Amino acid sequence: MLKLFGALLILFAGTMLGFQQAARFAARPRQLRQTAHALQRLETEIGYGHTPLPEALTRTSAFVPAPLNRMLALASEGLASDEGLSFRESWERAVREIWGATAMRSNEQAVLIRLGSTLGISDREDQLKHLKLALIQLKAEEDSAREDQARYETMWKSLGVLIAVLLVILMV
Amino acid sequence: MLSRITHLLPLELKAILERLPAQVQEQLEEIRIREGRPLEIGMGGQSRFAANDGTLLTQAGGAYKPTADLCRKLLERMTNYSLYAMEEELRRGFITVAGGHRVGLAGRTILDNGSVRGIREIGAFNIRIAREVPGSAAPLMPKLLDRSRKTVRSTLVLAPPQQGKTTLVRDIARSVSYGLWGGGDAASWPGRKVAIVDERSELAACVRGIPTFDIGPRSDVMDACPKAEGMMMLLRSMSPDVIIADEIGRPEDGEAIREASHAGVSVIATAHAYDAEDARGRPVLRSLLEEGAFSLIVELRRTPSGIMHRVLTAEACVRGWAAREPTAVVPRLAEDAAPLFSGLMRGDAMC
Incomplete structure (x- = not known):
């Protein structure tokens, strides 16, 4: 009886583990897309609205889902605080702080941090170019993330169950 | 007078200016910041250089020299982190910040058909502190x-x-x-x-x-x-x-x-x-x-x-x-x- 219970527990844990991994593969392209949307919105605020950056970040954060909204809000709050941060520092800190909560990888983190070192310190044309560049890079990451999703999502779902089954068989 | 503009200054610069003698802080008219060159203070129509510990010097040697990083932070703060929203101001060469203070800028200009479109690589700032003197027109x-x-x-x-x-x-x-x-x-x-x-x-x-x-x-x-x-x-x-x-x-x-x-x-x-x-x-x-x-x-x-x-x-x-x-x-x-x-x-x- 106890053995059966243990075996069920292992099976359950393995399945969950597999599903969790699969979910990460599914979440990455979705979050990349959301990041791109956020940057597009920022592009509009900068390019057409001439909105000052802190306000543009706050406004954009209201339109994107978690955890990205927190990143934008944190970056904006860092500027308002009296720590004397430059925009680059505030932005980088915000990106790093929320990164653990996202399914995104270091490639896209590097893209965002690089973008942070250019935002706000050049004329409109230049800003739009930098944002476009970041969008293109994120799109490339999104494409590869989709491929990964197609390749590994179902694999991980079944792999979790199968590993659990293997463990159970080995133990019995 | 200094207290009116400290919220605009990077911490490092603020610290130096706050070490200036109180009387100087009160009479402050201009703060001139040039990247890599001595920090200049204008007050009562005179010009002095400021050292790291807040003493005023008549000669440039030994004065505090703002770094590139400081200038960048200053520019960010002056423009509310949004240089792109200041194109008209950059074309004219100065920014007016809340409180009426005028910040003059100098750097490399960008030309468009021979006329100035803006300034990039801004390396010099002149912060002129505005003040109202109610009653100054009374005798006139x-x-x-x-x-x-x-x-x-x-x-x-x-x-x-x-x-x-x-x-x-x-x-x-x-x-x-x-x-x-x-x-x-x-x-x-x-x-x-x-x-x-x-x-x-x-x-x-x-x-x-x-x-x-x-x-x-x-x-x-x-x-x-x-x-x-x-x-x-x-x-x-x-x-x-x-x-x-x-x-x-x-x-x-x-x-x-x-x-x-x-x-x-x-x-x-x-x-x-x-x-x-x-x-x-x-x-x-x-x-x-x-x-x-x-x-x-x-x-x-x-x-x-x-x-x-x-x-x-x-x-x-x-x-x-x-x-x-x-x-x-x-x-x-x-x-x-x-x-x-x-x-x-x-x-x-x-x-």
Whole structure:
């Protein structure tokens, strides 16, 4: 009886583990897309609205889902605080702080941090170019993330169950 | 004075400036920041270099030198992290920040068809601290009155930069608007409607359209508007009794002032010129004075004991010029008409 219970527990844990991994593969392209949307919105605020950056970040954060909204809000709050941060520092800190909560990888983190070192310190044309560049890079990451999703999502779902089954068989 | 702008400065710079002697902090007029070169402080018309520990030096050696990082942070803060939203300001070469302080910028310009489109690689900043000195126009007001019309006469204020022109006309605006005519029989006159064209956002220091300086209850401000256009707009829309404009000098400004003076509106304007004689060399000012668009000229001069002003009538001044032209027939009128230096405005330093 106890053995059966243990075996069920292992099976359950393995399945969950597999599903969790699969979910990460599914979440990455979705979050990349959301990041791109956020940057597009920022592009509009900068390019057409001439909105000052802190306000543009706050406004954009209201339109994107978690955890990205927190990143934008944190970056904006860092500027308002009296720590004397430059925009680059505030932005980088915000990106790093929320990164653990996202399914995104270091490639896209590097893209965002690089973008942070250019935002706000050049004329409109230049800003739009930098944002476009970041969008293109994120799109490339999104494409590869989709491929990964197609390749590994179902694999991980079944792999979790199968590993659990293997463990159970080995133990019995 | 320093406390008014500290929120704009990076922490490192703020710390150094806060170490300056209290009296210096109070008299601070200009902070000049140049990347990699000594930090310069302007106060009471003098210039000093500031060292890391807040002592003031007359020589540049040993002074604090701002780093590239500090300049970048300063620029970010001055522009609210949004250089892209400041294109018009960059084209003009300065930014006006909340509180009316003007930050002049220098760097490498970007050209577009031969005209300046903006500045990039900004390496030098000049922070001019604005201050209002309520009452600084009080000694002058009685001399500007037009008793028949119960208002002020059209006046041109002349002085080199940094002598207190803007502070003075701001206080004239306030006085006219409140009806502070300076006592005597004028005490009972009502205030007049004042329209201010504030191209550089220095007179009223508007933040989102609301003046931050006290410019009186009957004043309307057209903020960040080209003077000539602004004067015409206000003339048509706000039915002013007095129009106030800062730093005139372009031909279109002259055109607008002519228009206003023929519409029965008094114009009070400032211009960069050492004195009336100097103004003669500026075609726009000269023709305005010759045509009688201004009836008075006020010259400002900063002296160690305060700011001196001298009021002369435009008519006398123009006659003086004519007298010195080779064909003139009235040789000595200039001396007869030249009034003396009068009134000492104790506004301490003004910008």
